[in-house]
Structure formats: structure tokens, C-alpha cells
Amino acid sequence: MLAMIEVNLLPVEYRPPEKTNFPLVATIAAGVLMFTGVLAWGLSVRGQLAEAEATKAQLIDQANVLEGEAKIVRELKKKVEQAKTRQDTIIQISQTKIMWSLKLQQFSQILGGFTGFWLQRLSLAPAGRAGNSVTMQMSATGSSLRDVARFRAALKDDPNFSYHFSELQSSPVQVSGLPDGYNYKEKMDFQLTLPLQAAPVAKKGGR
Numbered sequence: 001m002l003a004m005i006e007v008n009l010l011p012v013e014y015r016p017p018e019k020t021n022f023p024l025v026a027t028i029a030a031g032v033l034m035f036t037g038v039l040a041w042g043l044s045v046r047g048q049l050a051e052a053e054a055t056k057a058q059l060i061d062q063a064n065v066l067e068g069e070a071k072i073v074r075e076l077k078k079k080v081e082q083a084k085t086r087q088d089t090i091i092q093i094s095q096t097k098i099m100w101s102l103k104l105q106q107f108s109q110i111l112g113g114f115t116g117f118w119l120q121r122l123s124l125a126p127a128g129r130a131g132n133s134v135t136m137q138m139s140a141t142g143s144s145l146r147d148v149a150r151f152r153a154a155l156k157d158d159p160n161f162s163y164h165f166s167e168l169q170s171s172p173v174q175v176s177g178l179p180d181g182y183n184y185k186e187k188m189d190f191q192l193t194l195p196l197q198a199a200p201v202a203k204k205g206g207r
Contacts, residue, residue: 106161110154116141117151133195141184143175148190169193
């Protein structure tokens with residue numbers, strides 16, 4: 001059976017209008033709106049990302065600047081502490097009312113009588129409950145503890161040198177070997193501490 005083919009022979013202006021496919025139009029409009037929204041969201045995110053990267057770079061630069069300034073502040077603080085320590089030491093020395101140049105000269109004269117003895121370091125300890133004290137780090141060639149005992153006795157028995165000190169405290173002697181090429185095979189290290197005598201307290205009422 002043959003299918004029938006219908007042909008509209010009316011002119012276009014007399015043909016009935018075709019019906020609009022609203023579901024198709026709505027689908028296309030929804031797709032356009034969705035694409036536009038996604039595009040706008042993507043551009044917004046891209047802008048926010050660029051702004052975040054710029055802020056991050058700025059914060060990194062600020063952090064580097066602040067770190068450099070903090071380093072300068074730490075160095076200045078360290079110098080101030082060192083200067084304060086030196087100042088405190090000078091004040092403590094000045095308050096002892098001792099002519100340290102003369103005291104060192106007396107010590108040098110005693111030390112000159114002991115060949116092979118030398119002073120490594122001398123320091124004035126801060127004032128405590130027992131007052132100030134002078135600490136001397138000494139070394140000597142050889143391993144004769146008797147020579148060390150004679151040196152201690154010479155310091156204590158010299159009335160001019162020991163006048164301002166209350167006592168002489170000594171650490172144990174440490175004997176260690178010396179490398180080849182020295183006249184002695186061993187050397188001794190020990191520390192002497194000389195507490196300063198406390199200044200007499202004036203009595204009230206002249207009594």
C-alpha cells in the first residue's frame with residue numbers, strides 16, 4: 001500500500017503559521033544561561049586567584065622586610081646587653097675602691113718567681129651574697145703539684161697582694177699531655193678564686 005504524500009499548494013502568505021517549539025526554546029535558553037553563569041563564575045574565580053597571588057607576594061615581601069628589621073633589632077639588643085655588662089663590671093670594680101693596676105703589678109711580681117706559670121684568664125665575678133670575687137684561670141708546665149702549692153702559698157703569704165681578699169679558693173689541678181715538640185710532656189690547669197673582703201659597716205651614733 002503506497003503512502004500518501006500531502007503537498008500544500010497554497011501560497012506562503014495564506015498558509016497557517018507553524019507552532020513554536022517552546023520546550024526546545026526553553027532548553028536552549030537554559031543552556032545559554034548556564035554557560036553564561038559558568039563563564040562569569042570562572043572569570044570571578046580567576047580574578048580572585050590573581051588577587052590572592054598578588055596578596056601572597058606582598059605578604060612575603062613584608063615578611064622579608066620585617067625579618068630583616070627583627071634581625072637588626074636583635075643585634076642591637078645584643079650589643080646593648082654587652083655594653084650593659086661591661087658597664088656593670090666597671091661600676092663593680094670602681095666600687096671596690098681597689099687600685100687594680102697596683103694589684104695586678106703585685107700579682108705579676110709573684111708570678112715572675114714561678115717559671116712555667118702563666119695566667120690564662122682573669123675576671124671579676126658579679127656581687128652576690130658573699131660579695132665580689134676575682135677568678136684567675138692558671139696554667140703551668142709539668143706535673144708537679146708541689147709547685148702549684150708553693151704558688152698558692154706565695155699569693156696568700158704576700159701581705160700587699162692578699163690584703164683585700166678574705167681567702168684563696170683553688171680548684172683541683174687538671175694534668176694533661178702536651179703534643180710532641182714542647183720542652184715538657186705535660187701541663188697543669190687550675191683555677192684560683194679570691195673573694196674580696198666586705199667593706200666594714202659604719203656603726204650608727206659613732207659607736
